[in-house]
Amino acid sequence: MPTPDEVYEQILKEESDKGSSPAVAQGRAKAARVRAQRGSTNPNKPDPSTAPAPDNVREALGGAPAAEAQTQPQAEAGEQPKAAASEPSDRAASEPSDRAAGEKPKVAAATSRPAASRPAARPSSPAPTKKAVGNGAGPAVPERVQRLLAVVKPEAIQKVERQPMDRVNVWPHLMAAEFVSLLVVMALLTFFSLGVDAPLRELANFNQTPNPSKAPWYFLGLQELLRYFHPQVAGVTIPNVLILTAFAAPFIDRNPSTRPDDRKLAIVLFTFFMLAFAGLSIIGMFFRGPGFNFVFPWEGGIFFEL
Numbered sequence: 001m002p003t004p005d006e007v008y009e010q011i012l013k014e015e016s017d018k019g020s021s022p023a024v025a026q027g028r029a030k031a032a033r034v035r036a037q038r039g040s041t042n043p044n045k046p047d048p049s050t051a052p053a054p055d056n057v058r059e060a061l062g063g064a065p066a067a068e069a070q071t072q073p074q075a076e077a078g079e080q081p082k083a084a085a086s087e088p089s090d091r092a093a094s095e096p097s098d099r100a101a102g103e104k105p106k107v108a109a110a111t112s113r114p115a116a117s118r119p120a121a122r123p124s125s126p127a128p129t130k131k132a133v134g135n136g137a138g139p140a141v142p143e144r145v146q147r148l149l150a151v152v153k154p155e156a157i158q159k160v161e162r163q164p165m166d167r168v169n170v171w172p173h174l175m176a177a178e179f180v181s182l183l184v185v186m187a188l189l190t191f192f193s194l195g196v197d198a199p200l201r202e203l204a205n206f207n208q209t210p211n212p213s214k215a216p217w218y219f220l221g222l223q224e225l226l227r228y229f230h231p232q233v234a235g236v237t238i239p240n241v242l243i244l245t246a247f248a249a250p251f252i253d254r255n256p257s258t259r260p261d262d263r264k265l266a267i268v269l270f271t272f273f274m275l276a277f278a279g280l281s282i283i284g285m286f287f288r289g290p291g292f293n294f295v296f297p298w299e300g301g302i303f304f305e306l
Contacts, residue, residue, distance in 0.1 A: 002036070007029075011029040011044065212291065214285075220284035220285055246273070
């Protein structure tokens with residue numbers, strides 16, 4: 001006699017050869033192995049003693065048909081009295097002879113149940129009202145019943161960004177401040193032009209070069225660099241490096257904060273550029289004399305004119 005594991009492998013192989021799905025094949029093989037463990041003589045076939053009873057026998061014993069048993073609630077099946085389940089089986093023998101002709105017997109359990117033991121009928125949901133189509137001559141169409149499922153907040157659908165507290169509108173706050181600054185700068189330039197005489201000089205004489213010959217104030221920093229480096233370095237390399245560094249600064253320092261404590265790199269770069277430009281311009285303006293040599297302004301004078 002084969003062992004339960006051998007029965008399992010045999011049934012699994014047979015079901016696979018038949019084309020059954022893996023789940024069905026494994027289920028039937030497991031059932032055959034259980035029957036083999038119980039000592040069944042033919043584990044390949046289901047045991048008739050464990051097979052479900054037909055519908056007519058269950059009806060005769062007081063049970064509901066399969067279609068009705070599925071629709072009945074589980075609670076109702078648990079509340080049936082024991083008397084309906086323990087009716088004598090000789091009732092099937094006392095039924096009329098038409099049962100032998102194939103006619104299904106009537107359900108006796110449902111009629112013999114006392115009224116007190118029957119479960120209360122569940123309140124059915126109200127049927128949807130019907131409304132007529134057109135002028136009322138057409139068939140009635142059931143009206144849809146709409147229910148509220150959920151309430152969705154607008155923040156979940158559309159993201160609402162909060163306005164930061166450290167920003168103001170362009171108009172009138174920003175435009176008013178810029179207009180006042182423009183008026184102040186224009187007033188300072190007007191008073192400065194009235195107080196300082198800036199006449200035009202005579203035509204340039206190539207036979208008489210002024211000594212020292214200085215560039216305008218905005219180029220004095222580059223002219224000062226020529227005293228320390230080669231013209232290729234002072235006039236091309238250093239200016240290009242400074243300009244490219246200024247262009248790349250926003251991409252290097254991507255910190256969006258406006259607090260000075262958080263913008264140390266930006267402050268260091270700005271301070272370096274400003275001190276270098278201002279220092280070179282001041283030295284070339286006030287500390288360079290004849291031959292563009294270094295002199296103190298309180299000893300040799302100031303060799304610079306606006």
